[in-house]
Amino acid sequence: MTFRENDEPLTLAAYAILNEGGDQARNYHDALELFAHAERLGVEGLWVRQFHLRRPGPGTQLAPEGGLPSPFVLLAWLAARTNRLRLGTAAVTLPLESPLRVAEDAAVLDALSGGRVELGLANGGGAPGLVELFRGLASVRHSPAGSNAAADRRAAYQADLTKLADALDGARLDASGVQLNPPSPGLSDRIWQATLTEQSGYGAGARGHGVLIGTMQTVPAEVTARAYYRGLARYTDEIGPRPPRVGLATLIYPAKDRETALREARAGIEEKYEWGRNFLPPATTLAEKAASICLHYGTAEQITESILAQPWFPYATQLMVQTELFYASYARRAEALEMFTREVAPALGWTGAPQPSALGSLGGR
């Protein structure tokens, strides 16, 4: 039944942007408990987003009230509580970091977790002024007159990516021959890039990296995904075969029917649509807006049908399931994730299974 454009087994990950306001310590702990539960449900991976700093006052989608600036620290907490869950950053904004410091943090987390890091990286600068703040004024590349500033930023990002990957591979970092410590064998094969455009999707594939694709973007996700496969084909021709790794953000809100879902999620849908109305597909009714932000909602059958109808679905090797924005409590998020693993994912071709310890709690529901 499932039509897919790749031969990889479909895997699941929990995906969290963690940008709610309020008590951040409480938010982090609630999220960590949910992620540990995800592992018990058989979910293979986890991705957390990175946000730096905040503006005082009420948050907005563009300038959230909260967030997680240090994904490696949070994932290290989880490494000590889980055994199997892949621990992903989605994504570290590389222009705001020292590539070698990122390599060190990633290598330490990989050592602490028994090699479970999935290292997602992204180009971009965050809020205005952040690049200068984090990298220093001297490191901001000043473009000569007439040059293309965006192209310069892409080139700088590519140079940072190379430096980071080489350090992970044990490159000598100075004339005396110092190397990154701890050693991180295989970690450079677990780099993913979060991309927004056809060009960057192609670039991720051409480097043999994985790709992380959002579904609320200016460029349709399937366009980016197809470009990635073309890039990966080039990598295969020039370097050697490598399986595709394509993570697609999958926003869900289960309810007993679609009307109930829309009613309960109304405020979140309206807010998210307002945030992206300049580039999202135009919509008027609440149901159109839900479709425009690519929310999958309703019963398990309706959510399954909605995901299968997505033009990007055949290209996905991993669904990054997001249970945020619309939920009244973490208990509701846990229920949604359980329902997804039990009733939706198997219908999409997922063959994962809960750990024996989770069966009891599921059976009791």
Place this chain on the structure above:
Amino acid sequence: MTSAGSRLVSRLRIAIHSDLREHGDQATVYRETLDLFAHAERLGFDTAWVRSYKFRRASGLPGFSFPGGLPSPFPFLGALASRTSRIRLGTAVVPLPLENVVRVAEDAAVVDAISGGRLELGVSNGGQPAIATALGITLDPDRERKKAAYLRSLATLADVLRGEPINGTDQELNPQAPTLANRIWESALTEQTGRDSAGRGNGVLIGTTQTVPAEITAARYHASLPAGVSPRVGLVVHVHPAVGRRAGLAALERDVETVYAWGKDWLPPAGTLAEKAAVINVHYGTPEQIVESIQAFPAFPYTTELQFSVGYGTTDSRQRLAAIETIAADIAPRLGWRPDGVAPGKVAALEGKVPA
């Protein structure tokens, strides 16, 4: 001899301190250190401190011959926060000249948030020029200007932690960690640093690679502390329990010789192995001999927290676990320590071993 009764500080705390430079696979060293620290919490230790080192060299090159180390203390402490519930979590230390202080504040704030406010933030004006070069950072070769840059970074770090707008932007730290600025410690090697750290209300970390005797730094710190500020003086002591002095020294030979050879240009002169052990602050032998040796250490009376390192002379994790059990049961109580916050049954068990 100095006794616990003549100490300048009333309550003594104890810590476990590790440089994570034991020989062997790094992932194994990290895991065993997490196990050691979790056990230290059960024994009543107050704090766990990790040193940080960057990079490694292929063998045969000059320099400190120990392999490895931990370049990223905050992720490690994130994992330790998950394994423990009470012990305080310290960085010893983050070298500010090698870091972006806003990123340091972020990492520190996240560790503090997920640990229930247990972070102790140790920083330094460290950073070897070669390491900086490899990181793509240029350190100012002028000592005074480098010091001034460190002091600016330190002030920025405290401001950012207090939630002030950062560097002229409209941004502030998230997550918020306003009390963390009161938990900054500075690595203090000189009399002047002892005085200045006290003036800033920070704690001091002494006892490692000391160029000025630690008691001089510590005495100046106490004398310079503003009214109403509690002293925080952490002293690292390397401890190796053994059946006697001779057996202890034999086990320590390789590590003592290595460390002394590495620091001989600036360490006090020493000829015999015992002299070398003394100048690098290693205490060994029976519990009684170790207690006596620490009490005779001139900086001890100024110390608020003794930071025990058990890496020297040990070759496997079971030896290190046994060493910290001996410290908690037979050494620290005789130096004036009482466990605080461990289960009542555990306190009774430990106090039962304290001699009348």
